[in-house]
């Protein structure tokens with residue numbers, strides 16, 4: 001990063017960080033989707049199986065659809081953060097160089113979407129393989 | 135049959151198994167009576183295979199990781215270019231673990247429905263108590279159960295349904311040689327089914343900490359040839375044998391006089407208590423006090439006089455005021471209830 005050569009302006013920080021503030025939100029997005037999916041699956045299956053509020057077959061189909069939606073959301077975010085990392089001007093060009101803030105936030109969000117997608121798939125597997133309340 | 139044939143403390147089932155913390159000892163003692171590694175049923179065999187394959191993968195990975203480590207710090211004489219290094223990280227660090235863990239997960243999950251299949255006719259309802267088991271047999275079509283306790287018998291080669299519940303806290307039923315475990319909740323019914331294949335006497339154990347005597351909450355799981363099982367079940371359905379004279383008759387009078395019948399039921403007598411295990415055929419069981427002791431007459435006397443030494447906080451009072459002669463009479467009566 002180069003040092004600014006002009007005297008500080010009042011909203012300079014806000015401008016410089018506005019994009020990064022969005023990245024900070026983005027970095028939490030995939031794990032939040034994973035967590036929300038987890039809670040939904042466990043909560044709704046309990047309501048269907050223990051409380052008997054709705055039939056398990058329909059519940060299962062609905063939750064599988066929710067899983068697909070969660071994967072699409074995570075996939076979209078993963079792609080965006082991959083772009084942010086891949087095209088960042090401050091991306092580390094060589095081994096041993098430090099990554100800039102912008103590239104780092106994209107990189108971290110990208111890796112988090114990978115692990116979140118794996119998490120969502122693993123949580124969905126029982127829905128696919130167990131089939132009913134037993 | 136019972137215990138590990140230890141002579142020092144013969145009535146303590148599997149004491150070596152319980153006391154030893156060494157895996158090797160655990161493997162070699164008890165001949166697998168309570169071991170998931172020597173399966174005696176279809177369900178345990180499936181879990182056993184999953185275990186061995188998981189172990190093999192873990193061993194291979196462990197050795198490979200260490201070999202790579204040695205290679206990287208000792209023998210490597212070249213520098214990887216960043217692109218290769220990145221692919222090694224992506225494939226070895228993300229793809230491989232995800233595929234391996236995902237594959238094991240799919241395999242493991244696909245076993246679960248098998249262990250909940252409907253049975254071939256016999257249904258057994260097991261209700262856990264601190265620290266023993268109510269056991270009720272419903273042969274195909276039966277409305278009224280055949281009541282027993284502290285022992286579950288299975289016909290070999292058939293799938294038996296187990297309907298599980300609890301009267302107090304959470305327990306868990308586990309017969310490692312026959313299958314996976316299942317929790318037992320107060321106010322809720324859970325279900326597993328087991329298909330034992332090898333006749334024999336195995337050991338089950340409560341697998342969820344449930345209080346002071348949790349470790350002493352075990353039972354014998356007896357797998358019998360179907361014909362022998364049917365004969366046994368028919369006998370189990372009968373009322374208790376009535377002793378005519380001698381020690382057993384004195385024991386019966388003592389049983390009623392001491393108020394044992396307030397807690398225990400012996401069908402065909404005035405004893406109809408429901409607090410403790412049904413004793414109608416206690417003499418034909420393979421253990422006493424939920425796997426705590428054997429079933430010699432001495433074991434009966436020891437149990438009646440020393441319940442709280444044998445099982446801390448147990449609900450049955452110790453009848454240590456009874457004389458040895460009286461204990462022997464009670465033992466003769468109960469031991470004769472086959």
Ligand SMILES: [Cu+2]
Nearest residue numbers: 305340344351
């Ligand atoms: Cu228990």
